[in-house]
Amino acid sequence: MNCVIISIGDELLSGRTVDTNSAWLSSQLYRLGIEVTERLTLPDNEARITEGIATAFQRANLVILTGGLGPTDDDRTRRAIADYLGVELETDPNILKTIRRKFSERNSEMPETAEREALVPTGAKPLNNSVGIAPGLYLKIGDDKHLVALPGVPKELKAIFENELSRTLKGAAGNEGRNRVVESFFTTGIPESILAKKIYDNLGKTHPKNLAFYPSSLGVEVRLTINPKSADDKHILSIIEQTAEPWCYSQEENSLPKIVGELLLEKGATLAIAESCTGGLLASRIVDISGASDWFAGGVVSYSNRAKAEILHVSTEALEKYGAVSPQVAAQMAEGAAEVFHADYALSTTGIAGPTGGTPEKPTGLVFYALHTPNGNLIRKNRFTAGREDHRLRTSQATLAMLWLYMMGKYQKHHWADGSEGC
């Protein structure tokens, strides 16, 4: 089954809003066996939308419209669908009742314009919007054409898709979806090129078409689409699984802080952190995880030497002799964080994120990170040179990976592929 997505809104064309809905929808559809073959972004203009729907159905049997379902004058999607179908817009009394109820639950008065959100083209089925006002719309046209309209607000679009639409489309996509399962391996600490070479070497002459590598500052996601009934596909999957194993922290969850948190929770252990160059990013990524307070004891952002000495009890001797960016100071920062927060484990970062501050001996990008454990300290050195933001992201991930490897009992035998050195 093929799909064309039509994103609607002047704010997309003016560049005010980045269209993240389309990419999200595409990945979801892919998992159902539906391929997006084209995308179109159109202004809030009825005639252009009507024309766009007609063109899209020449290329695909599923057309999904996003945006333009709100209550204001510039929301033209309903009218454009009605025009395309040659039907009327009529008020659906059930939708109207639901909208009234939502406003009364919020204790706010329902504006008259909100009634427009109960208008539907004849024959359209509403898709319940659990987080907003306007429902989505679904229409089956003839035997095998499907038209869907979703609100442009990302959280509303996601809720409608997950709660109801994905089931409807799965049924429509039929066997294509059932014979397709997407397997992901979230890895960190190995560059895409090295990981890809290892996997292709182990696969020998097989070159699976549906194997893809998605690199980011946090690691590489390896994604393979298989037919779960195919023995060949399962064999390929097991080779990839074995090859990626040393660096793969999850097959489900693209969040190393969450994985590390679960490991700490299992052991009833707590974590503290001391950040210099990452400057709060590591803490922020941890606190992103709901429930982090069960295992995260706290953190210090110690930018200055004085703060390192006074708050984290780093020795002035180490600061003077080795400098703030050194393995000795990294270790003492982690020790100090564990001490002041009474935590079992602690992580620290100290480095030169740039763009200024580098010297010939300690160039921009240099970073030391340490893990304090009840059994002693582990320290590593690396260099990340792709800019300030990237430096902070990569450092935070490398630091979490250290703890993950340690908690998994994999640290000592780990095959390091990230260019780092133990200190």
Added chain:
Amino acid sequence: MNCVIISIGDELLSGRTVDTNSAWLSSQLYRLGIEVTERLTLPDNEARITEGIATAFQRANLVILTGGLGPTDDDRTRRAIADYLGVELETDPNILKTIRRKFSERNSEMPETAEREALVPTGAKPLNNSVGIAPGLYLKIGDDKHLVALPGVPKELKAIFENELSRTLKGAAGNEGRNRVVESFFTTGIPESILAKKIYDNLGKTHPKNLAFYPSSLGVEVRLTINPKSADDKHILSIIEQTAEPWCYSQEENSLPKIVGELLLEKGATLAIAESCTGGLLASRIVDISGASDWFAGGVVSYSNRAKAEILHVSTEALEKYGAVSPQVAAQMAEGAAEVFHADYALSTTGIAGPTGGTPEKPTGLVFYALHTPNGNLIRKNRFTAGREDHRLRTSQATLAMLWLYMMGKYQKHHWADGSEGC
């Protein structure tokens, strides 16, 4: 002048990559007086791209292609352009020389495939790519059609646009661009609806077409496009400027941490922070600013009561009597941060970000934030209910806004419009 952008790449349609180029290009083009009327996303398929170019020129006289200019087999843009024009691809010796030089400067061997990046459709002018290998391409077709091809890598696309293409297009767009200036007002602490109502009330009967409001968790950007030669436009601009003034922290810079940093630097003052619910986000936003070490003394992420007491010297009496989420504790956290980091000013946050942890007396979303100054403490209370991430962003921004208002001498007389209360 109108433009259609065609984004090319299977990775865009599969949802692997979010197309951020299109939004960026649209805003840049708008400033030149060029309006993007439609966007198209196509697969790495020559025939579809050729067809897409033809359709696009029916709607606009400028067509910009992004992506598909790389050295590999699935980069089809050059060939598609040549097919559309009915011309050949030929190797441009100057481009080839430049490519060879780039590889030799990087001390890396030039792969044979890189030669493909010197292939251009007859008549195309290369656009120098200062940060990557493949140049962009520009073609004038007939009297008033313009075709541009840019690499899909965002930093390469931006470099080519800024270094060379914007000038070429400015010339092509002519007077439309010269008569258009975009003025922005970055505000925080006032909802879009209230700010818009104030502005429209003050404008009276005038309803400027080119006035737009862009809300986010950090505030509202008010954007007005004016003709700098028009007295009417200047009058409208001055009304908006006066109306937005209490909440407008900058007309140039969409970064409140940067604005606050500049104010601190001017006074030679330093800032420390103590974060509970924002959990490192505030520190992280500050450290994002290059040079922040000149005014940022450091921060503590004190999730637990014990850390608040031991590290920040919050009294156990206040913690027991009022609870961690209270104005008293917020104030003591800020005081403690200023003390331990020896800073002139300090900010603190304590609240219930959710989704769990709320009670009837202290519901999810409740937050207290405080500013410690050499002249005493200021404390505010608010409630942000839109989810964990949003809560942290809004809290960090409201906290920075407190300091900004104070440093500007505007705090005492400020017209609060964010629903917050002084404590």
